[in-house]
Amino acid sequence: MTLTELRYIVTLAQERHFGRAAERCFVSQPTLSVAVKKLEEELGVALFERSKSTVQVTPLGEKVVEQAQRVLEQASVIRELANEGKDQLSSPLRIGAIYTIGPYLFPYLIPELTRSSPKMPLYIEEGFTADLRRKLRSGELDAIIVALPFTETDVVTRPLYEEPFEVLMPSDHPWTRKACIDKDDLVNERLLLLGEGHCFRDQILEACPAIGAQLNSPSNTLTAEGGSLETIRHMVASRLGVTVLPSSAIGTSHYESGLLESRPFAPEAPSRTVAIAWRASFPRPRAIDAVIEAIERCRWRQGDPEPA
Numbered sequence: 001m002t003l004t005e006l007r008y009i010v011t012l013a014q015e016r017h018f019g020r021a022a023e024r025c026f027v028s029q030p031t032l033s034v035a036v037k038k039l040e041e042e043l044g045v046a047l048f049e050r051s052k053s054t055v056q057v058t059p060l061g062e063k064v065v066e067q068a069q070r071v072l073e074q075a076s077v078i079r080e081l082a083n084e085g086k087d088q089l090s091s092p093l094r095i096g097a098i099y100t101i102g103p104y105l106f107p108y109l110i111p112e113l114t115r116s117s118p119k120m121p122l123y124i125e126e127g128f129t130a131d132l133r134r135k136l137r138s139g140e141l142d143a144i145i146v147a148l149p150f151t152e153t154d155v156v157t158r159p160l161y162e163e164p165f166e167v168l169m170p171s172d173h174p175w176t177r178k179a180c181i182d183k184d185d186l187v188n189e190r191l192l193l194l195g196e197g198h199c200f201r202d203q204i205l206e207a208c209p210a211i212g213a214q215l216n217s218p219s220n221t222l223t224a225e226g227g228s229l230e231t232i233r234h235m236v237a238s239r240l241g242v243t244v245l246p247s248s249a250i251g252t253s254h255y256e257s258g259l260l261e262s263r264p265f266a267p268e269a270p271s272r273t274v275a276i277a278w279r280a281s282f283p284r285p286r287a288i289d290a291v292i293e294a295i296e297r298c299r300w301r302q303g304d305p306e307p308a
């Protein structure tokens with residue numbers, strides 16, 4: 001039994017497809033298939049049920065895969081421990097962020113870290129919260145940046161900053177004559193939202209319950225869905241409706257002057273808390289501190305109060 005074989009069965013259990021699992025492991029499909037079969041023969045049990053169209057994990061296989069994930073995580077810790085005593089900022093840091101944070105934070109964070117920690121380049125990834133959570137647990141990522149609430153066993157979470165939501169609208173919209181927008185007024189507009197699976201969509205619906213109630217109505221015609229905040233912003237620029245965005249994603253300067261305008265919400269304005277999470281066992285705490293400090297400097301330069 002080898003760590004490579006354990007990584008193969010964990011990936012196969014996640015993908016439920018030999019071809020996709022082999023691609024993720026950077027090996028050929030026959031190589032992965034032979035290795036999985038070899039491990040099953042060594043253990044004397046079937047870990048997977050195979051058919052022409054799908055791969056299913058057996059009940060016993062579920063337990064073996066779960067334990068394999070723990071072994072891989074601990075193996076990652078051993079590798080990191082071997083580097084203890086060395087400069088914790090001298091090797092890459094693997095960090096993920098949800099789709100509604102990464103594109104608006106990384107362009108500021110990467111140059112800031114390049115200045116402050118030049119020997120620690122970032123390997124960056126964007127994804128849904130659930131996918132980032134899984135990769136953090138398996139050791140594929142060292143830290144993730146998400147929106148609270150976020151809880152996970154043996155994972156440390158630290159809030160980074162509070163980010164208000166704003167309303168983005170075409171420049172000829174009647175709301176441009178207002179100083180702020182009441183969130184209940186959104187039910188009377190064609191509101192453009194992210195598709196299901198995005199936590200930011202859920203945060204908007206939680207902050208504005210009336211919108212959620214309207215979404216459940218069969219006669220609702222007020223909501224269109226987009227796949228990214230960038231797509232939604234383009235749709236607003238095309239006068240298809242209005243939307244709610246985190247302040248960092250407003251991006252009115254990306255268009256010609258006079259095409260888009262934004263307005264804050266009236267108190268109590270909805271907002272989100274952005275946080276960083278990492279495994280409690282992660283042996284490079286100074287690397288996490290460097291990221292946190294760099295984000296604080298980024299936010300200060302973007303207009304937030306200077307960090308203490």
